[in-house]
Amino acid sequence: MLMGSLGMNTALARTILVGFIREEVRKVGLTRAVLGLSGGIDSALVAFLAAEALGPENVQAIIMPYRTSNPESEAHARLAAEQLGIRHDVIEITSMVDAYFESYPDADNMRRGNKMARERMTILYDHSAAWSALVLGTSNKTELLLGYGTLYGDMASALNPIGDIYKSQVWQLSEAIGVPQVIVDKKPSADLWAGQTDEQELGFTYREVDELLYHMIDLRYSRSELIAKGFGADFIDKIHARVQNSHFKRRLPVIAKVSNRTIDRDFRYSRDWGK
Amino acid sequence: MDFTVALAQIKPKLGCVADNLALAEASVADAVKAGAGLVLFPELALTGYFLKDLVPDVALSLDAPEINRLKELSRHIAIVIGCVEVSPDYRFFNSALYFEGGELRHVHRKVYLPTYGMFDEQRYLARGERFRAFDSRFGRLGILICEDMWHLSAPYVLAMDGATTLLCLSSSPGRGVSEDESLGSTSAWQKLTATTAMFLNCRVLYCNRVGYEDGVSFWGGSEVVSPAGSVTARGKLFEEDLVLARVEEGELRRERIFSPLMRDESLPVTLKELVRIDLERGC
Numbered sequence: 001m002l003m004g005s006l007g008m009n010t011a012l013a014r015t016i017l018v019g020f021i022r023e024e025v026r027k028v029g030l031t032r033a034v035l036g037l038s039g040g041i042d043s044a045l046v047a048f049l050a051a052e053a054l055g056p057e058n059v060q061a062i063i064m065p066y067r068t069s070n071p072e073s074e075a076h077a078r079l080a081a082e083q084l085g086i087r088h089d090v091i092e093i094t095s096m097v098d099a100y101f102e103s104y105p106d107a108d109n110m111r112r113g114n115k116m117a118r119e120r121m122t123i124l125y126d127h128s129a130a131w132s133a134l135v136l137g138t139s140n141k142t143e144l145l146l147g148y149g150t151l152y153g154d155m156a157s158a159l160n161p162i163g164d165i166y167k168s169q170v171w172q173l174s175e176a177i178g179v180p181q182v183i184v185d186k187k188p189s190a191d192l193w194a195g196q197t198d199e200q201e202l203g204f205t206y207r208e209v210d211e212l213l214y215h216m217i218d219l220r221y222s223r224s225e226l227i228a229k230g231f232g233a234d235f236i237d238k239i240h241a242r243v244q245n246s247h248f249k250r251r252l253p254v255i256a257k258v259s260n261r262t263i264d265r266d267f268r269y270s271r272d273w274g275k
Numbered sequence: 276m277d278f279t280v281a282l283a284q285i286k287p288k289l290g291c292v293a294d295n296l297a298l299a300e301a302s303v304a305d306a307v308k309a310g311a312g313l314v315l316f317p318e319l320a321l322t323g324y325f326l327k328d329l330v331p332d333v334a335l336s337l338d339a340p341e342i343n344r345l346k347e348l349s350r351h352i353a354i355v356i357g358c359v360e361v362s363p364d365y366r367f368f369n370s371a372l373y374f375e376g377g378e379l380r381h382v383h384r385k386v387y388l389p390t391y392g393m394f395d396e397q398r399y400l401a402r403g404e405r406f407r408a409f410d411s412r413f414g415r416l417g418i419l420i421c422e423d424m425w426h427l428s429a430p431y432v433l434a435m436d437g438a439t440t441l442l443c444l445s446s447s448p449g450r451g452v453s454e455d456e457s458l459g460s461t462s463a464w465q466k467l468t469a470t471t472a473m474f475l476n477c478r479v480l481y482c483n484r485v486g487y488e489d490g491v492s493f494w495g496g497s498e499v500v501s502p503a504g505s506v507t508a509r510g511k512l513f514e515e516d517l518v519l520a521r522v523e524e525g526e527l528r529r530e531r532i533f534s535p536l537m538r539d540e541s542l543p544v545t546l547k548e549l550v551r552i553d554l555e556r557g558c
Binding site for chain 1: 288289325327328453456458487490492512513
């Protein structure tokens with residue numbers, strides 16, 4: 001419908017994001033990064049950026065399939081890792097996840113999906129400590145704004161290079177940086193069950209929602225301006241509510257104020273304090 | 276006079292004054308070796324930018340040992356550098372200090388403290404109250420710190436006060452990646468430095484930092500802009516650099532003859548209208 005505004009100078013974005021990974025990793029005295037590689041485009045893009053920033057020998061990818069994961073996902077993850085020449089290990093999460101749900105056999109897909117995401121997070125953070133490597137996040141701006149991710153699961157990381165990049169821009173940058181075409185072209189999926197696709201589950205396409213989010217968030221169009229621009233009122237309201245209702249996922253836990261200096265309220269320092 | 280200027284496009288460490296002073300000393304040495312008479316550093320070069328509650332911890336009073344060290348260094352080369360200054364009544368300023376011939380010759384306290392969007396300066400810092408040009412070995416100078424430059428009146432006042440060279444110290448964050456060739460912040464600044472130089476028949480020496488703080492990049496691209504508004508030297512984008520450029524007196528002389536805008540600028544008309552506006556607003 002309204003394409004054009006999400007176009008991106010990919011060379012410039014690449015320079016900024018590669019520099020970001022390199023400097024923010026080295027600043028804390030480390031040289032390495034670890035990330036979960038799902039076989040999808042977001043984590044593939046982050047792997048490409050990280051390999052360029054730190055050198056392939058300093059990036060470790062962990063592929064963490066569950067028994068219901070599409071085997072194609074693992075194949076695509078391997079394809080990306082092999083093309084980059086980065087170390088990649090496969091760690092199945094089936095036994096841990098299933099052991100837990102033996103006690104909760106009636107758990108629904110959402111609980112199971114969340115558990116898988118958090119199981120993967122614990123593995124990444126364990127490797128972070130074992131290998132002195134920072135965990136790279138792979139959530140894009142669209143997912144973060146919609147809250148389409150698991151808190152303390154796939155949303156957990158030390159550094160997120162693509163959190164200010166919409167999915168439509170992830171596609172552009174991935175193509176420019178050489179992510180294998182088969183990964184760029186496939187339908188985005190959380191891969192929690194066979195045949196699942198993000199767009200089916202969300203009820204709209206990434207391109208549609210990215211245009212809306214870009215005008216609503218980045219350009220601060222009002223509701224009436226968005227309608228005048230051609231966005232449906234129901235769509236606007238639905239997305240606005242999603243952004244609002246998922247805001248807790250984008251914040252630190254709320255601390256009850258008691259003292260005169262409360263963390264993050266009147267005790268404020270950049271994370272790069274002293275770096 | 277003709278001179279060589281050095282723009283030290285450095286990458287300060289957040290909150291680490293000693294490390295940043297060492298960084299500055301290294302750039303001073305390089306600039307001296309290259310024959311420069313004046314070296315510019317970025318805004319808050321001695322401290323880093325997103326200081327927040329660190330402001331009081333990194334602030335320097337004007338009799339601090341770090342200031343004395345800069346005085347010493349200025350026996351070899353004139354230096355302008357950004358830091359947090361604490362006044363005797365414990366106000367904290369985003370300041371630029373000009374050293375020449377072993378002395379601190381001028382202090383500019385940032386007047387326009389951006390406090391919107393990603394910026395939060397007024398929460399932590401006190402506002403400067405003046406724009407004053409001052410005499411130096413390189414002619415009459417005026418200092419602006421980053422956001423100051425975006426207020427037309429600020430470089431205007433300095434130029435009316437006789438400044439022929441504007442020194443602008445900056446910590447400009449990189450933002451606005453679109454389909455355009457340049458970052459939004461880069462193209463905006465490039466328009467601004469060139470236009471300011473052209474309107475005021477002044478040279479603009481612009482020094483911007485590089486590096487990242489909490490995911491925010493600083494894009495560099497420091498510039499020497501001639502009084503005609505053309506760029507004579509430009510630093511690398513996103514990378515540390517020492518930009519060296521020859522600044523010629525003749526260029527200024529010729530531009531002021533060719534385009535005598537500052538000669539013709541009417542202080543009485545401007546003043547009269549500003550006074551009228553002020554009176555009317557008060558009603």
